[in-house]
Amino acid sequence: MNTNADNPIVSDLPDLPSGNGAGQALLTANATPAFSPLYQQIKTLILKSLQGGEWKPGDVIPSEQDLANRFKVSQGTVRKAIDELAADHLVVRRQGKGTFVATHAERHIQYRFLRLQPDAEQEMSAERHIVECRRLRASAEIARLLGLRSADSVVFVRRVLFFHGTPTILEDVWLPGTPFKGLTLEALSSDKGPMYAFFESEFGVRMVRADEKIKAVGASAEAASLLEIEQGHPLLNVERIAYTYNDVPMELRRGLYRTDSHHYKNELS
Amino acid sequence: MNTNADNPIVSDLPDLPSGNGAGQALLTANATPAFSPLYQQIKTLILKSLQGGEWKPGDVIPSEQDLANRFKVSQGTVRKAIDELAADHLVVRRQGKGTFVATHAERHIQYRFLRLQPDAEQEMSAERHIVECRRLRASAEIARLLGLRSADSVVFVRRVLFFHGTPTILEDVWLPGTPFKGLTLEALSSDKGPMYAFFESEFGVRMVRADEKIKAVGASAEAASLLEIEQGHPLLNVERIAYTYNDVPMELRRGLYRTDSHHYKNELS
DNA sequence: CAGTGGTCTAGACCACCAA
DNA sequence: TGGTGGTCTAGACCACTGC
Numbered sequence: 001m002n003t004n005a006d007n008p009i010v011s012d013l014p015d016l017p018s019g020n021g022a023g024q025a026l027l028t029a030n031a032t033p034a035f036s037p038l039y040q041q042i043k044t045l046i047l048k049s050l051q052g053g054e055w056k057p058g059d060v061i062p063s064e065q066d067l068a069n070r071f072k073v074s075q076g077t078v079r080k081a082i083d084e085l086a087a088d089h090l091v092v093r094r095q096g097k098g099t100f101v102a103t104h105a106e107r108h109i110q111y112r113f114l115r116l117q118p119d120a121e122q123e124m125s126a127e128r129h130i131v132e133c134r135r136l137r138a139s140a141e142i143a144r145l146l147g148l149r150s151a152d153s154v155v156f157v158r159r160v161l162f163f164h165g166t167p168t169i170l171e172d173v174w175l176p177g178t179p180f181k182g183l184t185l186e187a188l189s190s191d192k193g194p195m196y197a198f199f200e201s202e203f204g205v206r207m208v209r210a211d212e213k214i215k216a217v218g219a220s221a222e223a224a225s226l227l228e229i230e231q232g233h234p235l236l237n238v239e240r241i242a243y244t245y246n247d248v249p250m251e252l253r254r255g256l257y258r259t260d261s262h263h264y265k266n267e268l269s
Numbered sequence: 270m271n272t273n274a275d276n277p278i279v280s281d282l283p284d285l286p287s288g289n290g291a292g293q294a295l296l297t298a299n300a301t302p303a304f305s306p307l308y309q310q311i312k313t314l315i316l317k318s319l320q321g322g323e324w325k326p327g328d329v330i331p332s333e334q335d336l337a338n339r340f341k342v343s344q345g346t347v348r349k350a351i352d353e354l355a356a357d358h359l360v361v362r363r364q365g366k367g368t369f370v371a372t373h374a375e376r377h378i379q380y381r382f383l384r385l386q387p388d389a390e391q392e393m394s395a396e397r398h399i400v401e402c403r404r405l406r407a408s409a410e411i412a413r414l415l416g417l418r419s420a421d422s423v424v425f426v427r428r429v430l431f432f433h434g435t436p437t438i439l440e441d442v443w444l445p446g447t448p449f450k451g452l453t454l455e456a457l458s459s460d461k462g463p464m465y466a467f468f469e470s471e472f473g474v475r476m477v478r479a480d481e482k483i484k485a486v487g488a489s490a491e492a493a494s495l496l497e498i499e500q501g502h503p504l505l506n507v508e509r510i511a512y513t514y515n516d517v518p519m520e521l522r523r524g525l526y527r528t529d530s531h532h533y534k535n536e537l538s
Numbered sequence: 539c540a541g542t543g544g545t546c547t548a549g550a551c552c553a554c555c556a557a
Numbered sequence: 558t559g560g561t562g563g564t565c566t567a568g569a570c571c572a573c574t575g576c
Binding site: 087088089112113115208209210211212213214215216217218232234235236239240257259263264265266267268269 | 356357358381382384477478479480481482483484485486487501503504505508509526528532533534535536537538
Binding site: 038074075076080095096 | 564565
């Protein structure tokens, strides 16, 4: 419910007088509680098309002018909506070419959520080994964090990442069973490229943002063995919840990072 | 050197024909290497006024219309410049009131760079204890990170932060001696409020952004004693370089965080 | 060359705030 | 009531890309 109940988007009025400055303003003069600017509504509409799969990761979306015509607003208004989507990294603008749905398959955007970096300037020659991948019933806590019911089916994946031959990251991943039906160890193992790109192409699930909680812990016997360190060795414990569009949680991940010659990099602003 | 060598800002031409659409565009038709849009130049000019102290933290800056008149550009162009400054948190917009220079003294922005949070929902009842504050000569590494010469004077501060009576953070801070001349343990101890707010009001130094590198380490004997834990206890080692305007490093800080009942929170997007 | 995003302007009007 | 930021429009022209 907002003030703009009968603006050109929501209504089907053929045309409003153009050139009238703040078009929607005329319709919102009477005091109303929730006021949402036009460009926010446009943003929401574009977002819905992204969720709905009208345009897939990597695709071009219609030009600003096309969208302006579709929504019966000026190009500037569409522009502001897309500006925000671009700021959220949901979309990437390329001058002269168009606006594209963001994807983890992009060379430059790859591993956008992995903040572990080598202390020195070396390359990130990474190798991956899937330890296991199996279906199981969600514990109460896993279910809660993923927005499922207890005992719902989830996929569990454990893998180890090697940098320059050194096992450096041990990751446990939990995924909701339904959207990831058919995920197998073989498919995961044979895939090259970022896991999130794999999720996009194989399951149509795009991870948009994530929250991480970091602690320092001592290595358990199991972690020590997989990471080839002694038990109790200090490790970074990184707990991540990753979200798709609309803040729907779609992945729970716990990483244990060796920080002997790497560090977690964060930029504060 | 850029294309806009004779635009209204740089030149003193009294007036350009107004209403000519892309005003500067006329002046940049011939192919030139570095093209910088007008609003970027405006942003730089405003930035210079911020650095120069023309407006201090907490102050209102002139209205968009005033700045537009001063720089002889349209309000929209000034607007876009300020939009970027606001996105960088250098400035805060308040509808109906004006645009203000950001400050760490703001209730809501306080502790903006401290990402440690309680696992539970409790309050952050914090107590601080300054352990020491003395002048010393910069080691080669400290000097390099702060952009000083070896053996230049630096101020060293060590403090412990308590949450609910539990010593949780041990911080070592290095500050360049010249801008922080006159900093004493007494002044630091008697001050309430965030350290960065203190730096603003007492030394005119405003921290704008920071980089952090995080590792997991075992507590040294010294750290263990100050944080009341056993030696070897896993701690988060957070190394921070904080910058003022123009990416000038102004502080080096190493924090050791206990993460028994707290975690470092990070939002990825 | 046409099409796309990017910059700039000018003007109208709204929402919010303080006096 | 006047001032400030915020929204919206319309139109001109630029920079970049690809046919």
